[in-house]
Amino acid sequence: MILQTENLTKVYRVGKEEVPALRGVNFALDTGEFVVINGPSGSGKTTFLNLIACIDKPTSGEVYIEGQPTSQLSEGQLAELRKRKIGLVFQTFNLIPVLSAYENAEYPLILLGVGRKERYRRTMALLEEVGLKELAHRRPDELSGGQRQRVAIARALVTNPRLVLADEPTANLDSETGKQVMAIMRRLNEEHRVAFLVVTHDPVVTQYAQRTVKIRDGQLFDGSAKNGA
Amino acid sequence: MELKLLIPLRNLTRNRRRTLLSLAIIALGTAMIYAVRGYVDESMLSIRQGTVRQFGNLQIASPLLWAEKTENFGYLISPEDVARIVALLQEIPEVTAHTVQLNLSGLAITERKTKVVRATALEPQNQALDYNDLVVEGSGLNPDDRAKVLIGRALSEELQLQPGDFFSLTTTTVDGAYNVGPLQVAGIYALNNAVVEGQLVFMPLGYGQILLDTSGVAKVIVTLRSIDDTDRIAQIVQRKLTEAGLEFEVRTWVQLAEFYRQIKGFFDVLFGFLTIAVSVLVFFIVLQVLTLSFLERTREVGTIRAIGTKRYQVFLMFFMESVFLGVLGGLLGIAGGWLIGQGFNALGIGWTPPGAIEPVPVRLRLELGNALGPFLVGVFATLLSALYPAAHSARLNVVEALASK
Ligand SMILES: Nc1ncnc2c1ncn2[C@@H]1O[C@H](COP(=O)(O)OP(=O)(O)O)[C@@H](O)[C@H]1O
Numbered sequence: 001m002i003l004q005t006e007n008l009t010k011v012y013r014v015g016k017e018e019v020p021a022l023r024g025v026n027f028a029l030d031t032g033e034f035v036v037i038n039g040p041s042g043s044g045k046t047t048f049l050n051l052i053a054c055i056d057k058p059t060s061g062e063v064y065i066e067g068q069p070t071s072q073l074s075e076g077q078l079a080e081l082r083k084r085k086i087g088l089v090f091q092t093f094n095l096i097p098v099l100s101a102y103e104n105a106e107y108p109l110i111l112l113g114v115g116r117k118e119r120y121r122r123t124m125a126l127l128e129e130v131g132l133k134e135l136a137h138r139r140p141d142e143l144s145g146g147q148r149q150r151v152a153i154a155r156a157l158v159t160n161p162r163l164v165l166a167d168e169p170t171a172n173l174d175s176e177t178g179k180q181v182m183a184i185m186r187r188l189n190e191e192h193r194v195a196f197l198v199v200t201h202d203p204v205v206t207q208y209a210q211r212t213v214k215i216r217d218g219q220l221f222d223g224s225a226k227n228g229a
Numbered sequence: 230m231e232l233k234l235l236i237p238l239r240n241l242t243r244n245r246r247r248t249l250l251s252l253a254i255i256a257l258g259t260a261m262i263y264a265v266r267g268y269v270d271e272s273m274l275s276i277r278q279g280t281v282r283q284f285g286n287l288q289i290a291s292p293l294l295w296a297e298k299t300e301n302f303g304y305l306i307s308p309e310d311v312a313r314i315v316a317l318l319q320e321i322p323e324v325t326a327h328t329v330q331l332n333l334s335g336l337a338i339t340e341r342k343t344k345v346v347r348a349t350a351l352e353p354q355n356q357a358l359d360y361n362d363l364v365v366e367g368s369g370l371n372p373d374d375r376a377k378v379l380i381g382r383a384l385s386e387e388l389q390l391q392p393g394d395f396f397s398l399t400t401t402t403v404d405g406a407y408n409v410g411p412l413q414v415a416g417i418y419a420l421n422n423a424v425v426e427g428q429l430v431f432m433p434l435g436y437g438q439i440l441l442d443t444s445g446v447a448k449v450i451v452t453l454r455s456i457d458d459t460d461r462i463a464q465i466v467q468r469k470l471t472e473a474g475l476e477f478e479v480r481t482w483v484q485l486a487e488f489y490r491q492i493k494g495f496f497d498v499l500f501g502f503l504t505i506a507v508s509v510l511v512f513f514i515v516l517q518v519l520t521l522s523f524l525e526r527t528r529e530v531g532t533i534r535a536i537g538t539k540r541y542q543v544f545l546m547f548f549m550e551s552v553f554l555g556v557l558g559g560l561l562g563i564a565g566g567w568l569i570g571q572g573f574n575a576l577g578i579g580w581t582p583p584g585a586i587e588p589v590p591v592r593l594r595l596e597l598g599n600a601l602g603p604f605l606v607g608v609f610a611t612l613l614s615a616l617y618p619a620a621h622s623a624r625l626n627v628v629e630a631l632a633s634k
């Protein structure tokens with residue numbers, strides 16, 4: 001098991017008001033699984049993903065990454081964990097605009113202190129897998145949305161993480177491009193044996209899931225519908 | 230490497246106009262400080278040279294003279310003691326030359342006017358300190374001259390004396406007797422200092438001794454190979470004097486030249502004030518620009534933090550940007566200041582300092598040696614401006630940063 005959450009809750013405080021965003025979420029993700037969590041806007045998807053990504057702290061409950069509880073880890077230890085074990089894909093791609101596609105995808109390897117030659121080998125291999133080898137030198141603003149998201153996927157996978165988390169990865173893409181991006185993620189999931197957890201409000205995305213979970217008002221409802229590949 | 234070099238450098242290209250603005254501000258500040266530094270250094274150097282030319286490097290005299298207890302002439306140094314002092318000086322290789330002087334004052338009388346003057350009696354054309362190079366009209370003093378005198382330009386105008394003219398000088402001898410001697414103007418000197426030119430005359434030592442009726446001198450003047458040796462050799466000479474049982478005291482030219490100390494103090498304050506004012510200005514403008522520029526990247530900070538970049542790495546990334554800005558701006562400033570300085574030097578614009586008679590050209594001394602200070606001021610003001618915005622960016626909450634814009 002790569003990921004497990006235990007009675008995860010998150011309550012936002014806005015002024016005097018308390019907004020419960022997650023209400024006791026128990027969830028588990030197996031190594032190499034491809035799971036889509038589907039729910040309407042405001043249902044708590046991003047909140048849930050942020051907690052799993054270890055960039056936010058739950059109000060109560062625990063997140064286990066490869067069996068390790070994370071609530072007691074320091075800021076530095078959490079950064080270390082994110083950099084080694086988790087890849088992230090964002091709705092708005094979030095590439096660094098002053099870096100080329102190659103440099104964006106290479107960035108996490110720099111954080112890991114990988115040597116230049118090895119970085120080149122791994123980065124180019126991934127850019128080839130997402131079909132961007134030819135455009136490696138381009139800056140993000142010279143790429144289409146779909147191409148940018150593919151760079152972001154390469155960046156998320158370049159460190160060989162155990163888990164990739166994607167928050168609405170197709171929301172800023174037209175439906176055709178969205179499907180291509182999902183297909184690429186699904187393929188990489190199989191080829192790299194890396195678990196994917198995709199949260200989305202887009203029902204189309206669920207077509208690519210091995211397993212779909214519904215979320216509503218901060219609670220999960222296991223759809224358990226296995227779609228095959 | 231890439232975090233500290235590549236990304237910061239790329240980020241500087243992000244908004245070129247803004248980067249150019251920052252560079253221009255830093256460069257302008259640095260150039261101003263450098264130009265003023267160059268002016269101060271050049272002025273101080275010429276004042277120092279003038280001062281050393283006036284006083285020598287060291288002077289040896291009785292403590293009575295230094296304490297200005299001169300009424301009874303108890304400060305005079307006998308010929309025997311002069312010989313012993315000279316013998317000591319000859320043991321020191323850094324000493325290039327020495328001479329003696331006697332000072333007196335009296336009343337200069339012409340057919341039309343009288344005026345109180347001070348006279349320095351000296352060995353004409355000695356190797357150490359000789360004022361013949363200041364002569365602008367007539368000739369200097371020669372070793373075989375007797376009743377000849379050099380007078381300042383201001384005095385020559387006041388008493389209407391030309392080279393070849395005579396006047397008499399009345400003095401009091403060491404025994405308190407009245408004395409008077411005729412003097413012929415050999416030449417007129419100029420020092421670009423109205424007070425000195427109007428008061429001070431130079432005559433041969435022998436004639437001064439006649440006027441005072443003494444065989445003694447007031448002080449021994451020493452010149453050194455290098456001005457930088459002054460303090461060290463002063464200590465050595467003093468020790469040798471004390472060991473030899475000679476009760477004389479060494480004074481350096483800095484101790485003697487009150488004017489030099491005052492002007493140095495004035496320049497130090499002026500320069501310090503300018504440095505602070507310019508640094509503060511650069512600091513606030515660059516702070517403004519960097520704050521804006523860093524805030525625009527809030528979501529990027531959220532992104533790189535989310536994928537594992539540590540806080541200190543974010544800080545360094547941003548801080549390094551200011552290092553490049555500061556160093557580049559500083560270098561541009563030094564180059565700009567140098568050009569400004571060369572321009573001033575080439576134009577030869579003059580101004581008349583207080584107490585001077587003629588305008589002196591504004592000259593700037595611009596060398597690598599005095600460039601370092603202004604360069605560092607430019608760099609540090611920039612680094613300081615980056616400190617807070619960089620720390621702020623490094624401390625952003627990741628989730629909030631990701632959600633921004
Ligand atoms: N920073 C926040 N402060 C207050 N309320 C928040 C904050 N972030 C999210 N919420 C609230 O929590 C709930 C879940 O939000 P979110 O996780 O962003 O949902 P989703 O990603 O599914 O649209 C919503 O009601 C939202 O308004």
Ligand SMILES: [Mg+2]
Nearest residue numbers: 045046047167
């Ligand atoms: Mg969301």
